Amino acid sequence: MEEFDFIQSIKPKYYRQSSVIKGIGDDAAILRHTNNDIIMTMDTMVENIHFNEMTTAPFHIGYRALAANISDIAAMGGKPVSYLVSITVPDRWSAEELQEIYQGMTALANAYHMDLIGGDTVSGEHLSLSITVLGTVNNGKARYRNTAREHDIIFVTGTLGDSAYGLHLLLNEQDDAASQYFIHRHQMPSPRVSFINQARPIERMALNDVSDGIANEANEIAAASDKGMLLDFDRIPYHDLLAKNSPDNLYQWILSGGEDFELIGTVPPEDWDRLMEYAKLTDTKLTSIGKVVDNEKFNGKAWLRYQGQLKILDKSGYTHLKR
Amino acid sequence: MEEFDFIQSIKPKYYRQSSVIKGIGDDAAILRHTNNDIIMTMDTMVENIHFNEMTTAPFHIGYRALAANISDIAAMGGKPVSYLVSITVPDRWSAEELQEIYQGMTALANAYHMDLIGGDTVSGEHLSLSITVLGTVNNGKARYRNTAREHDIIFVTGTLGDSAYGLHLLLNEQDDAASQYFIHRHQMPSPRVSFINQARPIERMALNDVSDGIANEANEIAAASDKGMLLDFDRIPYHDLLAKNSPDNLYQWILSGGEDFELIGTVPPEDWDRLMEYAKLTDTKLTSIGKVVDNEKFNGKAWLRYQGQLKILDKSGYTHLKR
Numbered sequence: 001m002e003e004f005d006f007i008q009s010i011k012p013k014y015y016r017q018s019s020v021i022k023g024i025g026d027d028a029a030i031l032r033h034t035n036n037d038i039i040m041t042m043d044t045m046v047e048n049i050h051f052n053e054m055t056t057a058p059f060h061i062g063y064r065a066l067a068a069n070i071s072d073i074a075a076m077g078g079k080p081v082s083y084l085v086s087i088t089v090p091d092r093w094s095a096e097e098l099q100e101i102y103q104g105m106t107a108l109a110n111a112y113h114m115d116l117i118g119g120d121t122v123s124g125e126h127l128s129l130s131i132t133v134l135g136t137v138n139n140g141k142a143r144y145r146n147t148a149r150e151h152d153i154i155f156v157t158g159t160l161g162d163s164a165y166g167l168h169l170l171l172n173e174q175d176d177a178a179s180q181y182f183i184h185r186h187q188m189p190s191p192r193v194s195f196i197n198q199a200r201p202i203e204r205m206a207l208n209d210v211s212d213g214i215a216n217e218a219n220e221i222a223a224a225s226d227k228g229m230l231l232d233f234d235r236i237p238y239h240d241l242l243a244k245n246s247p248d249n250l251y252q253w254i255l256s257g258g259e260d261f262e263l264i265g266t267v268p269p270e271d272w273d274r275l276m277e278y279a280k281l282t283d284t285k286l287t288s289i290g291k292v293v294d295n296e297k298f299n300g301k302a303w304l305r306y307q308g309q310l311k312i313l314d315k316s317g318y319t320h321l322k323r
Numbered sequence: 324m325e326e327f328d329f330i331q332s333i334k335p336k337y338y339r340q341s342s343v344i345k346g347i348g349d350d351a352a353i354l355r356h357t358n359n360d361i362i363m364t365m366d367t368m369v370e371n372i373h374f375n376e377m378t379t380a381p382f383h384i385g386y387r388a389l390a391a392n393i394s395d396i397a398a399m400g401g402k403p404v405s406y407l408v409s410i411t412v413p414d415r416w417s418a419e420e421l422q423e424i425y426q427g428m429t430a431l432a433n434a435y436h437m438d439l440i441g442g443d444t445v446s447g448e449h450l451s452l453s454i455t456v457l458g459t460v461n462n463g464k465a466r467y468r469n470t471a472r473e474h475d476i477i478f479v480t481g482t483l484g485d486s487a488y489g490l491h492l493l494l495n496e497q498d499d500a501a502s503q504y505f506i507h508r509h510q511m512p513s514p515r516v517s518f519i520n521q522a523r524p525i526e527r528m529a530l531n532d533v534s535d536g537i538a539n540e541a542n543e544i545a546a547a548s549d550k551g552m553l554l555d556f557d558r559i560p561y562h563d564l565l566a567k568n569s570p571d572n573l574y575q576w577i578l579s580g581g582e583d584f585e586l587i588g589t590v591p592p593e594d595w596d597r598l599m600e601y602a603k604l605t606d607t608k609l610t611s612i613g614k615v616v617d618n619e620k621f622n623g624k625a626w627l628r629y630q631g632q633l634k635i636l637d638k639s640g641y642t643h644l645k646r
Contacts, residue, residue: 026468032360040455046445224349
């Protein structure tokens with residue numbers, strides 16, 4: 001397929017967002033966002049690094065890549081609006097497979113009324129997918145990592161380790177009924193956009209998304225806020241089957257399993273009940289997993305309470321846990 | 324170098340643009356553009372497709388890739404403000420070479436007071452550089468391709484074919500003094516940002532940048548505007564040495580040589596003198612190369628007048644010119 005024909009085939013028939021003044025079809029897109037702050041994020045997924053043809057269908061390559069970017073928008077407290085896609089495609093990929101990648105993105109984009117507004121297609125030896133997502137947030141209301149304060153409650157959405165376990169199942173070709181849940185979580189993650197937008201009335205919230213494992217993300221909040229993040233291992237939410245089926249890898253998956261695209265954050269204790277309400281309203285599992293301390297000994301790092309002992313929680317999730 | 328250290332090394336010490344509320348260092352960047360329309364463009368350059376290590380130093384890879392995106396912003400009549408960079412790097416690239424790519428981008432970005440606000444770094448088998456540039460333009464004042472009208476004067480900035488000839492010289496390892504001009508034009512192109520921003524008072528202007536050759540770009544304006552673009556071959560500006568040194572490739576380089584990053588556009592005849600003034604003010608070579616017609620026979624296509632004959636000008640630059 002010629003590049004021109006391909007662009008025509010993926011070009012939206014109409015744009016959902018009134019902010020899109022000009023989408024695909026000129027030298028660049030034109031957007032109008034006069035009332036909100038703009039959130040910009042960009043991520044690249046590369047064949048054989050982030051996925052491979054064995055475990056990831058073209059549809060899921062597109063879906064996951066866009067989900068990762070949308071999760072960054074959620075982690076700033078915003079909502080996604082439009083996106084640009086630059087794809088590098090080897091000749092051996094068929095036009096149908098290429099279309100399926102875009103269909104994967106479109107499926108997720110439709111759920112958020114997002115518009116594809118630009119990008120390009122180039123040929124190359126390995127598939128590579130770069131996505132830029134633009135989102136919006138009310139002026140001055142973006143959620144940063146550096147706003148955690150003493151006594152804050154640390155929360156996390158959903159369950160952790162699902163995506164890592166899903167990948168493990170795919171790699172080991174296990175696909176019984178129970179496996180499907182985890183594989184689905186790996187292939188089609190759901191960024192927490194509606195929950196975090198529901199939670200807008202909460203004045204102060206430090207926020208991060210769980211893309212590289214909760215150990216890493218908790219450390220990022222601790223470092224940015226210069227506070228100590230004390231996590232209770234027993235309260236970290238994970239799926240029953242994870243512990244049952246693969247106890248050996250449980251700690252690693254929960255603490256450092258990436259790409260769950262859940263949210264971790266901190267809120268003042270007085271806002272906790274409200275946050276639980278917002279979670280219920282948006283059908284979001286929400287768990288309190290620890291608290292923020294302000295103490296020279298703990299500040300700047302994440303810590304894990306496990307069997308009565310408090311240990312430093314390395315970014316990588318490595319903890320010297322006795323088992 | 325660890326990714327964290329690398330990000331620290333490229334992270335700007337400060338941001339020039341007041342629109343940057345949050346740059347690198349959280350899940351995404353936050354921008355505030357309440358008075359202008361936003362221009363978004365994204366382009367990818369891949370090793371062995373768009374450049375190779377023999378002809379392009381790391382510094383120039385970065386410089387050219389950013390220039391290509393800035394040129395798209397200019398082609399919409401705007402100015403570039405900020406950019407995100409996603410780079411895929413093979414292990415064999417050293418940290419120094421990687422830094423040089425960013426230095427190439429920074430050199431050009433500094434000239435426009437642009438800020439690097441995000442992106443990511445991943446490893447892969449081939450170098451690939453995706454850049455997203457955000458620019459601004461006064462509300463409702465973006466320049467599109469579809470506004471050419473009958474009697475408009477067709478203009479082009481600079482000289483054409485320089486970049487293609489520069490690449491030819493590089494590939495043939497010719498580097499006498501005269502070659503340096505063309506090689507420089509290939510390695511460090513200058514998007515026409517100041518000219519096009521000076522020309523803001525002109526009410527109507529169809530506009531495109533010359534990234535794939537003037538034949539292609541003239542056809543794009545003709546198709547979008549549904550008018551005929553009549554170009555005079557004798558008036559198309561090119562450098563003396565081009566004709567003198569390589570007459571065989573002259574036509575191809577002028578008509579379809581890409582990446583000159585000049586601008587082609589159309590303006591009403593009554594605006595021509597003013598446009599010439601804006602060109603002088605910004606030290607920009609500006610040439611009238613033809614006119615727009617509205618005639619069923621010609622509409623939707625570009626045409627070339629050559630030795631008294633008017634021939635269809637194919638997108639590729641192929642014209643059946645007798646020589």
